[in-house]
Amino acid sequence: MSVLIEDIKKAENLVHKKSSVLTDKVMHYCPGCSHGVVHKLLAEVIEEMGIQDKTIGVAPVGCSVFIYNYLAIDWQEAAHGRAPALGTAISRLRPDRFVVTYQGDGDLAAIGTAETIHACNRGENMVMIFINNGIYGMTGGQMAPTTLEGMKASTCPFGRDPQTDGNPLKITEIVAQLPGTNFVTRQAVHSAAAVRRTKKAIRKAFEKQKEKTGTSFVEVVSTCSSGWKMNPVDSNNWMEENMFPFYPLGDIKDV
Amino acid sequence: MAKMIGAIEVDIETCKGCSLCVEACPTSVIALADEVNGKGYNYAFMANPDACNGCTNCALVCPDSCITVYRKKVEMA
Numbered sequence: 001m002s003v004l005i006e007d008i009k010k011a012e013n014l015v016h017k018k019s020s021v022l023t024d025k026v027m028h029y030c031p032g033c034s035h036g037v038v039h040k041l042l043a044e045v046i047e048e049m050g051i052q053d054k055t056i057g058v059a060p061v062g063c064s065v066f067i068y069n070y071l072a073i074d075w076q077e078a079a080h081g082r083a084p085a086l087g088t089a090i091s092r093l094r095p096d097r098f099v100v101t102y103q104g105d106g107d108l109a110a111i112g113t114a115e116t117i118h119a120c121n122r123g124e125n126m127v128m129i130f131i132n133n134g135i136y137g138m139t140g141g142q143m144a145p146t147t148l149e150g151m152k153a154s155t156c157p158f159g160r161d162p163q164t165d166g167n168p169l170k171i172t173e174i175v176a177q178l179p180g181t182n183f184v185t186r187q188a189v190h191s192a193a194a195v196r197r198t199k200k201a202i203r204k205a206f207e208k209q210k211e212k213t214g215t216s217f218v219e220v221v222s223t224c225s226s227g228w229k230m231n232p233v234d235s236n237n238w239m240e241e242n243m244f245p246f247y248p249l250g251d252i253k254d255v
Numbered sequence: 256m257a258k259m260i261g262a263i264e265v266d267i268e269t270c271k272g273c274s275l276c277v278e279a280c281p282t283s284v285i286a287l288a289d290e291v292n293g294k295g296y297n298y299a300f301m302a303n304p305d306a307c308n309g310c311t312n313c314a315l316v317c318p319d320s321c322i323t324v325y326r327k328k329v330e331m332a
Contacts, residue, residue, distance in 0.1 A: 005304055008262040008325045015261075016314040016324040027319055031296065032273030036318025192279050192312035225273075232273040 019043040021052055025069050032232020034222030035064050037189040038131060041199045042100070043071050045206055055098040056090050058083040062104040063138045064131065081112025084119035087126040098209055099126035105146040106136040109171040113145075116171065123180025123214035127205045130172065130217065133224040134243065141227035145169040148246055153227070168246065172219040176253040182214040184253040188221040188244070190236040201251075213255075221247050256331045261309020265299050266321035272296035276313035276322060282306040285313055 021043035029035050046052055055073045059065060061080040068075035078086040083101040091099040108116050108130050116128070135153055136142040143153040143160060146168055150159040160168070176184040183205055187198040198220060205216035221243050223235035230238060263285070270292060276299050277285045286302035299322075301307065309326025 003260055003327070003329055005262045005301075008260060008309075008327045009264060010325065010327075013309075013325040013327045014323070015309055015326045016311040016322070018320040018323070022320055026269055029318065031271035031318075032275055033318055036320070037316065040318075040320050189316070192310075192315045195315040232275055233278050236275070236278075 019047050021047045021072055023070055023072050027070055028066060029063065030226045032223070032225050032235065033063070034133065034189050034220065035067075035131060037195060038102075038129065038198070038220050038222070039064075039067060039070050041189075041195065041202055042102070042129065044199060045203045046071070046073060048203070049206060051098050051206070054096070055100060056094065058087045058090070058099070058101040060101070060103040060107045062107050062136075064102055064104060065138075067102055081107050081110070082115055083107065084112065084115040084124070084126075084128065087128070088119050088122070088124045091125045095125070095212070098206060100129065100206075101126060102129045103131070104137070105130070105132045105134065105144045106139075109145045109169055113171070117175065117178070119180075120175040120215045120217065121178045121180050123182075125209055125212050126215060127202075127209060128215060128217045129202070130219040131222045132172075132219055132247065133222040133227070134168075135224050135227040137224040137227045141224070141229075146171075148242060151242070170247070172217065172247075172252060175215075175217050180214045181217055181253060182211070182255050183208045183216040183251075185217070185251045186219040186221060186247060186249050188239070188249055190223070190239055194249075219247075221249070257328050258331050259308045259326055260329055261307040261324060261326040262304065263301055263307065263313060264323040264325070265301075266323075267292050267298045267300075268294070269319050269321035270296060270298040271319055272298055273318065274299070275316045275318065279312040279316040281310060281312060282308060
């Protein structure tokens with residue numbers, strides 16, 4: 001090859017760089033964490049739509065609690081599970097803004113189930129991003145409502161038994177039944193193609209907010225390599241084999 | 256015939272060596288270095304730069320947004 005790498009690395013040949021909405025802070029997430037990819041997609045969508053100064057985010061409790069350090073938009077920090085309640089307040093007080101809540105499964109589907117369901121049922125105008133890795137990642141890999149049947153977690157070391165631990169909760173299917181949601185989808189970020197689809201879904205969720213017709217809900221099936229005790233590549237493979245049959249990807253509702 | 260050639264630049268200090276980019280690369284350009292960065296991670300680097308076509312798959316799956324991708328069209332004789 002006659003072309004030198006220095007000749008390729010020029011501004012006119014640039015095809016992908018870090019979004020300007022992301023701050024320079026190094027993310028605290030474990031190597032290979034899906035949170036980083038979703039943060040990046042959120043930042044890219046906000047940058048491409050040119051709504052950086054018009055977006056208000058609601059940060060959750062969980063691993064992504066420090067999301068306000070990583071995306072340069074306005075943020076509010078909610079109490080555990082209460083992001084949709086805070087998002088309701090913000091979207092009602094500032095209807096000219098885009099409101100986005102970002103929550104994990106322990107936050108959205110366990111302690112915040114009531115807030116989630118009622119905010120979606122009322123049809124509050126906000127984008128809800130739901131990261132589902134089937135585990136409480138931050139506190140040490142405990143069983144979450146979304147933990148799969150037979151899946152091991154630190155509080156169910158022999159696998160989840162529905163007889164004693166109950167059944168896994170498909171909260172995305174539940175909110176899809178509610179009249180207040182206008183777009184409900186489930187995506188993943190395990191491959192480049194899936195990342196492109198997830199970005200399209202997040203973009204569509206934000207575009208839907210211009211119509212002011214209800215809540216847009218994007219679930220991202222994710223990995224937790226530390227909580228699952230696997231390396232990031234094995235986690236992605238495990239997710240494809242075990243999570244996708246129970247949490248099938250695709251749009252669930254689009255009105 | 257025209258051909259796309261690419262190159263990536265990895266922010267070594269931000270890279271956590273998760274190796275998701277190594278898996279995502281369709282032309283096996285990327286590998287993890289034997290050396291470590293300041294945080295002790297084996298960072299990603301272009302082990303086989305001639306094969307890169309600038310597809311951006313590595314940058315898409317990178318959780319830490321530490322990959323910048325360049326792509327250039329060259330006329331082949």
